[in-house]
Amino acid sequence: MLATDLGPDGDRALERALQIREAWNAQLVILHVREPEEDLAPDAPRRWLREEEPLQEIRRRLRLELGDQADHVEILLEEGDAAKRIDETAEAAACDLIVVGAARRTPYSLLELGETLDRVLRRTVTPVLVVRGRTRGAFRQAVFATDMSEASAASHAVAVSMFPEPVYAYLYAFDAPLAGLVEDRGEFTADAARAAEKELEAFAMALPVHRDAGTPALVTKYGAPARTLCEHVALVGADLVVMTASSRGLFAELLLGSVVKDALECLTSDVLLVPERQP
Template identity: 30%
Template sequence: MSPLSPLSPILVATDFSTPARHAVQRAARVAHETTAALKLLHVLPGDVLGLLREWLGTDNATESQLLEQGRQQLLQLAQEVGSARHVRQIEISAKAGPIVREILAEAQCSAAGLLVLGARGAGFLRRLAVGTTSERLLRRTLTPLLVVRQTPHEPYRRALVAVDFSPWSAQALALARQVAPHAQLVLLTVFQVPFEDKLRFAGVDAETVEQYRLQSRARAEQELHALAERAGLRPGQWTSCVLEGDASLRIVEQEQEQDCDLVVLGKHGRSLTEDLLLGSVTKHVLAEGGADLLVSTAHAGQDQPTAGEQDA
């Protein structure tokens, strides 16, 4: 599969832990494949600064020393990944302050096309990956987010793209093709028989319910092939997977069964108020899945965010 148009700059936040280094390495691979620029960001957390000021006073030099240390580590990391992954353009930024605010501000200032984080970290990235800080970041970011869980030994081989035919599905598929331009795509959709329990309770016979099930599956298959056709996918570039059941369970199940190293979700579902990042589906995939997770934050036809929207 040939790459699509290059991503805007890729922003990766690091605390220099091993999982964060994996995120940097993956971001560098994507930057090389898409010819995107790469920016490395380190944030000295605001709560740490507060403690330092409380202990040492506001006129101490520790804060500037820590920031300089962060810049030196970023420079070394930039040299390492630039040489290993042949990334031509790498910038660095060391900041201090509230973590989520600084990451969002940097993503907006850089007009980043992708934000990359490690799934776990030794410092602030651990708090980003689990708990309320993660939910705040995911809720507020308008930048697509890649959570790296695996050591990136090679480009993405096989990507599971979960779709529900909402306006977000086409954009999630397009993003998957940008971030993983050489991967075989598995397009997964999960259906359920509408009101099956209520139908049975109302006395609808099993044969009729089974007919509804067959119709639901056929409709899902038809929509899946139509989505792939609109995206310009050729038969050899993708395979279909239509299953019945709970979406969160099926995504993790198929990630493992299909041997995928990347899972791609849209931020929203069919309902504008249904935010998968704050609901059971993404939480389950983050908790139980083993592949990297890519979350698309835009839907088909959506304009690019203007200045100030990201912090709204």
């Protein structure tokens, strides 16, 4: 399902949604939700007062732009709470993936995206793909950001089953909060790095690897998780990042909640957010 605001920056998300639809041989649902506070001003064009008119307009535009692809698309236009409608529609249609766009880099657009994602992730159990880049075929290189938790292992299984094509690298960004209190900080962080490498290797060995995913690279780096992730993704040119999103929302301080929020502000790749499954 593609959840879109129908804005001018939605083309990248649509491109990716169509590529995935074709790869999966699936039906694509395009959902636009107009929230009450988004109602037009009194002097705005009155064509938006009737729901069937914009729906017909959207469908006509899609058929003109997409040709035969539009035959595999269902378009839904609704009003109400966006997060609630997205979750309900994804569940009713048994969607495997929710796709949203985030091409713009303005502070306002990032804030708006964060608020919407936060509300969606508090509700949904469906993975969410945040699209940033242009679609150039299937994903080629993916970075799996992990904290080596059970939730992170579950996210890995979801990601590899959905997107087996890219070469995966597992990234564990670790911190050494006591480094400033010891006499030899360099040796202390080196010991922490060696321990992190062993932990990541053991974690990776326990993960089921998709037969087409290849042998993953294991990367441990010292530093703040979000900044370290963004720097590594830019360095290797990955086009997909996989992260676990806490069901408590992006602004939760537990698990990867706050890291996800910070990472979304600096990543330029697409991001697959897999909601944490609560027991």
